[in-house]
Amino acid sequence: MTPTRLDLSADDSALVLMARNGDRDAFGELVRRHQRRVWMVCRQYVGADEADAVAQDSLVKAFTSLDSFDGRAAFNTWLTRIAINTCLDLIRRRKREGLRVVTPEDDGEFEAIAQVADDEIDPEGRSIQRQAVDRLRECEANLPERQREIFRLRFYAEMDLDEIAAGLSVHVGTVKTQLHRAVHRLRRELGDVR
Amino acid sequence: MKTHLTSDEITANAAGLELDPVSKKHLENCVVCRTKVADFEAVVEERRSRMCNDEPDWEAQTRLIMDRLPAESETLGRHRSRWLRPLLAVAAAAVMAVGLGFLQPGGPAEPPASQPSVEEILAEMDELLSDDSIPGFEIIDPELDDLETFFENGAS
Numbered sequence: 565m566t567p568t569r570l571d572l573s574a575d576d577s578a579l580v581l582m583a584r585n586g587d588r589d590a591f592g593e594l595v596r597r598h599q600r601r602v603w604m605v606c607r608q609y610v611g612a613d614e615a616d617a618v619a620q621d622s623l624v625k626a627f628t629s630l631d632s633f634d635g636r637a638a639f640n641t642w643l644t645r646i647a648i649n650t651c652l653d654l655i656r657r658r659k660r661e662g663l664r665v666v667t668p669e670d671d672g673e674f675e676a677i678a679q680v681a682d683d684e685i686d687p688e689g690r691s692i693q694r695q696a697v698d699r700l701r702e703c704e705a706n707l708p709e710r711q712r713e714i715f716r717l718r719f720y721a722e723m724d725l726d727e728i729a730a731g732l733s734v735h736v737g738t739v740k741t742q743l744h745r746a747v748h749r750l751r752r753e754l755g756d757v758r
Numbered sequence: 759m760k761t762h763l764t765s766d767e768i769t770a771n772a773a774g775l776e777l778d779p780v781s782k783k784h785l786e787n788c789v790v791c792r793t794k795v796a797d798f799e800a801v802v803e804e805r806r807s808r809m810c811n812d813e814p815d816w817e818a819q820t821r822l823i824m825d826r827l828p829a830e831s832e833t834l835g836r837h838r839s840r841w842l843r844p845l846l847a848v849a850a851a852a853v854m855a856v857g858l859g860f861l862q863p864g865g866p867a868e869p870p871a872s873q874p875s876v877e878e879i880l881a882e883m884d885e886l887l888s889d890d891s892i893p894g895f896e897i898i899d900p901e902l903d904d905l906e907t908f909f910e911n912g913a914s
Contacts, residue, residue: 612812747773
């Protein structure tokens, strides 16, 4: 029997159906399409070192749970929810075991390495920008947990408001309110720098 | 004509929330307000792009994920157990229901129509007992027949 070539233009629902029927290439295509978003979501909860492994865990979990995907939400939204839950599970487990979780705030050193090259281009401009980014990171860390979570999912994982609401199982109005408060506070804090 | 946007409106716009049409129109034409929004967006974008510096090699990441997927046989086993469990539960429930029927005080209410009634069984037994030709019921000693007369008429 000649193997059939995977139709790369197939939409997510069609690929999910094929993957459920044992087509691993179809799931591979879903991984290629969505893994960056999954990684960016995980990156908002854990540090860079952990994000790769947690994103992998999330996608493997999605594969083994494909039967429970009922198509009511978009595949992307369903996947994001799995990624968020996987991150929260890891954080809870680490806390229970008395271990420290590397958070996105702990990544300052990694970012500093990247900044060395940038500074050579426009030292003064980059220095001001770096101060602002450092300040933003500090202010983010001081936000209430839910505000920080929503802010990061919106701006860094580039999720829209409905996706965040579905991912966190909250009303979209809650997302708007928390986001507004977070941005208001961050703008006020950053005003001191810029 | 609208004056500059309030701090709340700048915040709302920076947060990606909807503005009313008048404020929206003002923002399109006002460099001062647009700069306030853009300043915030620039810092956030800078932080986001620095996070992206840590992105893994996506092809390698895909391979790692695909290597970790459970084998098809494991998946099939999982699917099978998914419908096997409810099936076993139904079977167990049916067995229990039948068992409980026999444990009821009156037993099963009606005998099946194919089984003979009690009267039929008794009649058949009478017939069998009255048939002397059946082995085990033949007359052992013909003289014993006289015993009946003997007891009726008294010993002579």
